[in-house]
Amino acid sequence: MSEPYLPPDEIVQIKDAALEAGLADPSMRKLLLEGILPRYRGTLPLLAAPGPQVHSDLNEMNKVERLVDSSVPLEIWLRNAVVQSAGITAPLEVFQRALDKVTRNAAGEPDVAPDVPAGETKEEIIFRDDTVPFEFLRGGELAGTAVARIKVPPFQGGAPLQPNGFPHSGTGWLIAPGLLITNHHVINARTRTAAVPRVEVARSDLDLQVRGSRSRFDYLSDETETEEAGGAELVAFDEELDYAIVRLSTPPERPVLRVASEPLRVTPAEPVAVNIIQHPGGLPKRVALRNNLVYEADERDVRYFTDTRGGSSGSPVLTDDWTVVALHRGTRRVEDVSFQGKNTAFVNVGTQMSSVLAHLRDHRPDIHAEITAAQSPSTTRPADTWAQQPEVA
Incomplete structure (x- = not known):
């Protein structure tokens, strides 16, 4: 890539945080590089001193946009550093801040609008376990x-x-x-x-x-x-x-997802659960059925506690009747937000499908009409095969 993910001073901050957290110990290097393609790991220079070794690894990875498997080495290293530094507050904050920036930039996620709180980044894991009818x-x-x-x-x-x-x-x-x-x-x-x-x-x-x-x-x-x-x-x-x-180019013969035409609305007294079917990291299909309550919603966005990560961008955000209410796009850093009695630093965010449909109606009425016609019972999957929920309104 023509430009590194992080400037030199931030690389130095990460190196210093690694030293403070004890991650510069040679025995930790394998854990920090876990998940990075072995062929690339073998190209990283080996140095005798622990501090310079960490600094060298970071500098080399900072130059690489992505590998042949679409992975980003610096992102993987930082995720591993977050895990290994759990409970060590100051270094953890440095690693997490850098991870936010790298994951956001690697995905090409656009800047948030001026009226949106700063810190919207890519995916993170939050918490919650839940049960639903079989x-x-x-x-x-x-x-x-x-x-x-x-x-x-x-x-x-x-x-x-x-x-x-x-x-x-x-x-x-x-x-x-x-x-x-x-x-x-x-x-x-x-x-x-x-x-x-x-x-x-x-x-x-x-x-x-x-x-x-x-x-x-x-x-x-x-x-x-x-x-x-x-x-x-x-x-x-x-x-x-x-x-x-x-x-x-070749339309697949399979049912389409049902889409909500009205915005999802939530109140603290009536939480709404959402679920995300996704391909995190470009890997095989996964589904997030836990940590899945909506935190808040407005006319454009839905914000929720549902597990996602890089590669989940574009996933359908579905209510428990498997109606798509939002198009998942990223994660937003938040403060003073509690979920299941714990503070969380992140909520995930998606665009209300009602906003997408309204934009299509105004700018591409032909495509809007094609989608509307596709939302008939004969095209979407049968409605009697899942637990029914109240109307999205």
């Missing part, structure tokens, strides 16, 4: 057939981005037959840096990226090959709402 699982299985892992190759000037043009991973889902919705920043397929917080991608390159995208359905493990659909056309998008709709 039939809920059958509805979730049906809903999951509409969800895919999407990989998008970056292009620049009509050619694959060089030298590190590795695909960006995200999650998408069928909102109508042949139409897959995800985040705009997933389709944008760019890594942010401190020097270049927002990368302009020409519409012609966006179109090439969409045509080069691959959406893999039923990706439950790496053991078997499953259906994969290419992109044909970018039919609608908006950076502020962070959505993009792709027409697939």
Whole structure:
């Protein structure tokens, strides 16, 4: 990458925090590098002194945008450092602050609007365990057939981005037959840096990226090959709402997800649970059924305690009747927020689907009509296979 993720002074702060937390001990290096491709780990220089070794590792990883498996070495190191420094307040804050910045920039997530609280970043794990009726699982299985892992190759000037043009991973889902919705920043397929917080991608390159995208359905493990659909056309998008709709070249024969046309509203007295079907880290499909209460909602956003992480961008945020109420896009750092009697530093955030539909109605009425027509009982999955919930209003 042309610019490092973090400036030199922040790398020094991380190195000092590692020394303070005892992570510079040679025995800790293997734990800090756990999860990074072994072939890349072998290229890192070996030094005799612990402090310089940590500093060298950080400097080398800070130069690498992503590896061939789409992973970001510095992000993995920082996540490991957060785990290993649990309970050591000052170093933990340094690692977490750096992790926020790296994960946000690596995903190309756009800046928050001026009226949105600062600190909105990518995904984090929060807490909560919950139970639901057993039939809920059958509805979730049906809903999951509409969800895919999407990989998008970056292009620049009509050619694959060089030298590190590795695909960006995200999650998408069928909102109508042949139409897959995800985040705009997933389709944008760019890594942010401190020097270049927002990368302009020409519409012609966006179109090439969409045509080069691959959406893999039923990706439950790496053991078997499953259906994969290419992109044909970018039919609608908006950076502020962070959505993009792709027409697939070969429409998969499977039901689409039902979408809420009205915004989700919550009150402290009546919490609402949400669930997310996702491909975190570009890995096989997972579902978050725990830590899943909505924290607050307004006309545009829904904020919730539901576990996600990098690669979950674009996932459907579903109520317990498997209706999509929001398009997941990231995580926001918060203060003085309590969940299950504990303070949490994060809530996840998604765009209300009602806002997406309203934008489509005003700017792409043809696509809005196509989606509306697809929301009939014959197209969405059958309604009698999951636990019914009150209407979203």
